[in-house]
Amino acid sequence: MHIVILGCGRVGSTLAHTLEDMGHTVAVIDRDPEAFRRLRPGTAGAAVEGLGHDRDVLVKAGIEDASAFAAVSSGDNSNIIAARVALETFGVRHVVARIYDPRRAQVYQRLGIPTVGTVHWTAETVLRRLVPGSDGLDLGPLWRDPSGTLAMTEAPLPHGWYGKRVEQLESALPLRVAYLVRGGELVLPRGDETLDAGDVLHVLARVGDLESVQERLSGEES
Template identity: 80%
Template sequence: MHIVILGCGRVGSTLAHTLEDMGHTVAVIDQDPDAFRRLRSSTAKTAVTGLGHAHDVLVSAGIEDAEAFSAVSSGDNSNIISARVARETFGVTNVVARIYDPRRAEVYQRLGIPTVGTVNWTADTILRRLVPGDPGVSSGPLWRDPSGSLVMTEAPLSAQWVGRRVEQLEAALPLRVAYLSRAGELLLPRGDEPLRAGDVLHVLARRGDIDSVQARLRPHESEGNGG
């Protein structure tokens, strides 16, 4: 597979090297030719200097044969414009853009451009580690589909569900268990897997159901005070 990457910062260069190690071909675009110093000599041979949304620059990077495009430059506007050109002009199927402004990220998700909201994602991830189990933190989505209608969230298992099977939980609530964390290990549970105390669920649900799902999964006050 050939993949074009816009942006040769830490993320872009790491992506390029990782993808090459996986056996893919890569071309990296950046306005600053000095940025290509981050690349291996073999990777730098296919680097292209210029704007990521410029037709001739994209063609030079092999966009016409590319199956994927990633925009990870430092500018939101450059990332989203380039991502849209890759998809709408050149018909690239797999396109993703890094977006710093969370308000913009939601807009572009609705346009069908998958985005990675760097600031919110990083802050939410850190908060989950700082105050695990806090309902104000854990209720935020870990992932949402491009339309925004389906989300994944993390929820510590409360006592009322301990001992029940995954299939019973899915039958009782409008969700699907994507995976669970148990004693430091990640599991892809079958329907007959019994739930245990200490399990942390990662569940998929429709956006309109997520608040009720969180409320049903959240420990009751009596569980938190020992009563």
């Protein structure tokens, strides 16, 4: 699979090396030729100098044959414009853009462009580790789909559900269990999987049902 990356900072160069190690081909775009020093010699041959939303630059990077495009430069505007060109002009199937402003990230998610809201995601992740369970923090959405219909939320298993099955939880609440974290390991549970003390649930629910799901999961009654 060929993947085009905009931005040769620490994230972009790490992505490029990781993807190559996985057997994919990559091209890295950056307007600063000095940035390519982060690339190892073999990867540097796929460096393309220029603006990520310039069609000629994208074509030179192989966008016409690309299966994926990642915009991870330091500029929100550059990332989102380049992502839209890749998606709408060249029809790249898998496109993601790094966005620092969380308000912009939400807007572009609704436009169908998956985004990684760097500041918001980092702050939320740190807070979850600092004050788990404080003011329902662990129940905040971890992910929303681009249409804004579904969200994934995290919650410790309430005491009232110890020893019960996943299918019972899914029947009682408008949710689906995506996975569990149990003893530091990920578990993809079947419906007959028994829920244990200490399990951390990662569940999918419709955004409209999220508040009631959070309230039920934060309570003790099953």
